[in-house]
Amino acid sequence: MRPPWARMRAASSRGEPVPISSIRSDPVRLLVTRPEEDSAPLADALAALGHEAVMAPLLAIRFLDDAPLPEGAWQALLLTSANGARALGQREDAKPLLGLPVFAVGPASADVARAAGFVQVEAAGGDVETLAAHVSEALVPGKGPLLHVAGSVVAGDLAALLGAKGFRVERAVLYEAAMAQALPLAAREALEGGRLDGVILYSPRTARAFASLVIDAGLQACVTGLTAYCLSPAVAAALECLPGLTVKIARRPDQAGLLSILPA
Numbered sequence: 001m002r003p004p005w006a007r008m009r010a011a012s013s014r015g016e017p018v019p020i021s022s023i024r025s026d027p028v029r030l031l032v033t034r035p036e037e038d039s040a041p042l043a044d045a046l047a048a049l050g051h052e053a054v055m056a057p058l059l060a061i062r063f064l065d066d067a068p069l070p071e072g073a074w075q076a077l078l079l080t081s082a083n084g085a086r087a088l089g090q091r092e093d094a095k096p097l098l099g100l101p102v103f104a105v106g107p108a109s110a111d112v113a114r115a116a117g118f119v120q121v122e123a124a125g126g127d128v129e130t131l132a133a134h135v136s137e138a139l140v141p142g143k144g145p146l147l148h149v150a151g152s153v154v155a156g157d158l159a160a161l162l163g164a165k166g167f168r169v170e171r172a173v174l175y176e177a178a179m180a181q182a183l184p185l186a187a188r189e190a191l192e193g194g195r196l197d198g199v200i201l202y203s204p205r206t207a208r209a210f211a212s213l214v215i216d217a218g219l220q221a222c223v224t225g226l227t228a229y230c231l232s233p234a235v236a237a238a239l240e241c242l243p244g245l246t247v248k249i250a251r252r253p254d255q256a257g258l259l260s261i262l263p264a
Contacts, residue, residue, distance in 0.1 A: 031199040056187035075144030076101040082112040084149035087174035089116030126254030128156030141166035152176040191222040198227035207238035
C-alpha cells in the first residue's frame with residue numbers, strides 16, 4: 001500500500017508538498033461504482049468529457065424472473081431505477097403493460113423504459129420526491145392504482161408520499177442488488193497505486209458499500225484527498241465515516257447534474 005504522502009508532489013515555491021489533485025493534468029481518473037448494466041453508458045459520458053473511468057461495480061443486479069407480476073387495472077407504472085424497466089422488458093407477462101403510461105424517476109430510467117418498448121414515458125427530476133410530485137400533478141387517484149416496479153431495497157418511500165395524496169401504490173419486486181463482498185481488484189489496485197482522482201456515487205446504498213469495503217480493506221489513507229461526486233445529500237451522508245474524502249453534491253439529482261460538477 002502506498003503511504004498518504006505518495007499522493008503528494010513538491011510543486012510550491014516554498015518547497016512544500018502539494019496534493020496531486022491541485023496540479024493534476026487531464027484526464028481526471030474516476031472510480032465508477034455503478035452496476036455493470038449502467039457503468040458502460042456512464043463511462044462513455046465521462047470519456048466524452050475527457051475523463052477516464054475505472055470500472056468497479058459494487059452492486060450486482062439479479063432479476064427475479066420467477067417473481068409474480070401483480071395483476072390489476074393499473075393506471076400507470078412507476079420506475080425508481082432503470083433496472084425496473086429492464087426487468088419488465090425481459091418478461092413475457094409484462095407485454096400487456098407496454099401501453100400504460102410510465103413515470104420514471106429520471107431521464108436515464110426513462111430512456112431504458114423506451115428501449116424496453118414503452119411509448120408513454122415521462123421523466124421526473126431524479127429522486128423519489130420529484131417523482132411523487134410529478135405523478136400527483138399528472139394523475140388522479142380515483143382513476144386506478146399505480147404499480148411501482150422496484151428492487152428488494154428501495155430508497156425513499158414512494159408509496160407513502162403518494163398515499164398522502166390519495167393514491168394506492170402496489171410494489172412489484174422484480175430484481176435485487178447484491179453488494180460486493182470485497183473491493184473489486186480494479187478499485188483496490190487504483191487506490192493503492194494512487195491512480196484515482198475521485199469516485200462517482202449514485203445511491204446511498206452504493207456509498208455505504210464503498211465506505212464499508214474501503215474500511216474493511218484498510219484503505220482509508222488511500223482515499224484521503226480524493227473527491228466523492230455524489231448524486232444527492234443522502235449519498236454524501238453515507239460517507240461520513242471517511243472524513244478524508246472531499247465531497248461534492250450534484251445540483252440536481254440526475255446524471256446531467258452530477259456530470260456538471262466534475263472538473264472541466
